[in-house]
Amino acid sequence: MADFNNDYIDDIVVTRNDSAVVYTNNGSGVFTRTGGIQLRPFVTDFTRVRSSVDLNQDGKADIVTIAGNSTGANDTTIVTAALGNGLGTVTPSDTIRITGRGLNFTVSDIDLDNDLDITIITADTRDLVIYRGDNTGTFTFETTIDLGTGSGALYGLSGGDLDRNGNIDLVAGGTGGNSIILAINQAAAGAILPEEMVVTAFDNAFLSIVDPNGLIVSDNLQSIAGSDYGRVDFNVNG
Numbered sequence: 001m002a003d004f005n006n007d008y009i010d011d012i013v014v015t016r017n018d019s020a021v022v023y024t025n026n027g028s029g030v031f032t033r034t035g036g037i038q039l040r041p042f043v044t045d046f047t048r049v050r051s052s053v054d055l056n057q058d059g060k061a062d063i064v065t066i067a068g069n070s071t072g073a074n075d076t077t078i079v080t081a082a083l084g085n086g087l088g089t090v091t092p093s094d095t096i097r098i099t100g101r102g103l104n105f106t107v108s109d110i111d112l113d114n115d116l117d118i119t120i121i122t123a124d125t126r127d128l129v130i131y132r133g134d135n136t137g138t139f140t141f142e143t144t145i146d147l148g149t150g151s152g153a154l155y156g157l158s159g160g161d162l163d164r165n166g167n168i169d170l171v172a173g174g175t176g177g178n179s180i181i182l183a184i185n186q187a188a189a190g191a192i193l194p195e196e197m198v199v200t201a202f203d204n205a206f207l208s209i210v211d212p213n214g215l216i217v218s219d220n221l222q223s224i225a226g227s228d229y230g231r232v233d234f235n236v237n238g
């Protein structure tokens with residue numbers, strides 16, 4: 001979910017078969033297909049999309065998709081980055097080909113250089129594969145990190161600052177019998193926000209979330225006053 005046409009109304013992007021499709025919202029909960037991308041044509045039965053990312057810091061929402069195979073019948077995973085034009089369409093900017101079943105990924109600034117990076121987890125080879133972004137929607141391979149041996153495949157990957165030192169860390173997990181794996185970022189520590197923001201004086205407010213170094217993390221989110229949880233309001237009635 002993100003605002004793909006910059007009208008301050010939340011829109012959605014969904015993956016379907018071999019496509020990722022943007023549906024813009026008219027504010028009454030009616031969605032119209034306005035754009036999309038073709039995922040690479042190969043045998044796949046698994047897709048995932050990340051939105052609310054701005055890969056090139058132009059204030060227009062972008063997306064990153066992953067297409068893989070959950071059964072192990074195909075060992076290639078395709079990651080596609082696509083830039084939004086702020087009018088409801090997206091255009092591919094880069095395609096990354098990963099060997100192995102990559103069923104999950106994060107989009108975050110791993111190295112704190114203000115450019116969003118992509119980290120993919122591979123299910124069977126149990127690796128974190130990191131590609132560094134360059135602020136234009138293209139990505140360069142950086143490194144592969146071995147998560148060690150374990151029983152069963154790794155499916156889950158999520159980011160968060162686990163040791164509260166200002167840089168992003170990762171949490172991985174998988175099928176039964178696996179341990180939860182915590183990957184602590186060894187890069188230099190970053191800035192830490194002293195406290196969380198709470199909206200108290202309005203029915204709701206539109207927000208642009210920016211990290212201390214100026215990178216737009218997410219744009220045009222709608223917050224509900226006094227809430228300590230996220231909420232989606234597709235028909236903008238509060």
Ligand SMILES: [Ca+2]
Nearest residue numbers: 003004005009
């Ligand atoms: Ca919108």
Ligand SMILES: [Ca+2]
Nearest residue numbers: 054056060062
């Ligand atoms: Ca953008």
Ligand SMILES: [Ca+2]
Nearest residue numbers: 109111113115
């Ligand atoms: Ca980065």
Ligand SMILES: [Ca+2]
Nearest residue numbers: 161163165167
């Ligand atoms: Ca950290």
